[in-house]
Amino acid sequence: xxxxxxxxxxLTAILFAVAACSAAPTPTPTQAPLPTATPKPTxxxxxxxxxxxxxxxxxxxxxxxxxxxxxxxxxxxxxxxxPATVPPTAIPPTSVPPGLYVTGIRLDPSQPAHAQNIxxxxxxxxxxxxxxxxxxxVYIYRADNPTKINTQTAATQSTFPPGAxxxxxxxxxxxxxxxxxxxxxxxxxxxxxxxxxxxxxxxxDGQKLTKGFAVCQ
Numbered sequence: 001x002x003x004x005x006x007x008x009x010x011l012t013a014i015l016f017a018v019a020a021c022s023a024a025p026t027p028t029p030t031q032a033p034l035p036t037a038t039p040k041p042t043x044x045x046x047x048x049x050x051x052x053x054x055x056x057x058x059x060x061x062x063x064x065x066x067x068x069x070x071x072x073x074x075x076x077x078x079x080x081x082x083p084a085t086v087p088p089t090a091i092p093p094t095s096v097p098p099g100l101y102v103t104g105i106r107l108d109p110s111q112p113a114h115a116q117n118i119x120x121x122x123x124x125x126x127x128x129x130x131x132x133x134x135x136x137x138v139y140i141y142r143a144d145n146p147t148k149i150n151t152q153t154a155a156t157q158s159t160f161p162p163g164a165x166x167x168x169x170x171x172x173x174x175x176x177x178x179x180x181x182x183x184x185x186x187x188x189x190x191x192x193x194x195x196x197x198x199x200x201x202x203x204x205d206g207q208k209l210t211k212g213f214a215v216c217q
Contacts, residue, residue: 098128100160102189102201105138105211112215114183117172120153122189124167125204126160133159135192136201138169143184143212150185151175155192175215182216 104123112118120138138153153169175183188210190198200208 096127096204099126100132100134100191100201101125101127101204102209103164103203105187105189105209107187107211107213112175112213114175114177114215114217116215117174118215119172120169120187122167122169124160124165124201126162126165127204129162131159131161133157135196137190137192137198139188139190139198140173141186141188143186146186155196177217182214184212184214187211187213 101124102122103125106121106123108119108121109116122136122138126132135155135157137155139149140151141148142150151173153173154171156167156170158167175185188208189201191201192198203209
């Protein structure tokens with residue numbers, strides 16, 4: 001192939017290329033979107049200034065005239081009369097003459113039964129200033145025959161110091177079965193003179209003291 005033919009072919013190829021380029025539509029350049037205008041801010045109220053603390057109103061000075069102090073009234077205090085001294089009440093002398101008295105009788109057991117030992121505890125009171133020596137005995141009478149001695153304790157010689165003394169009579173006494181549900185008795189304390197004559201003891205008020213009791217099955 002000669003140069004002339006090659007040149008012709010080259011030119012033909014160039015012409016086809018130019019024609020192809022002319023036939024293709026030219027792309028329209030894409031227009032970039034315009035930036036959106038930022039809306040202007042709406043007029044807003046200016047920030048409220050912080051409230052300043054309200055200063056309390058100053059008290060109005062009111063001139064108050066001074067109050068005149070009341071004049072002290074001169075009062076002459078009258079001297080208080082000293083209470084009259086009351087002399088102590090004199091303790092009346094006891095009306096109980098010095099002597100030996102009986103103030104109580106107790107039983108042991110307190111609710112005795114037939115065929116049971118019974119002890120009698122006697123309370124004495126010596127109102128004298130010295131000891132007293134005395135023989136004494138407890139007599140027991142049936143309630144239905146108060147003048148006849150039913151039984152008795154042994155006669156006992158005792159020493160009684162001033163004041164109260166409790167002494168148990170000896171020996172204990174015992175009441176046999178009588179067939180009755182209960183039998184009723186009276187106890188009485190007597191003192192004995194040198195001839196063994198019995199005289200009932202009295203209480204400090206001068207009254208004779210007896211003790212009633214029952215002995216049951």
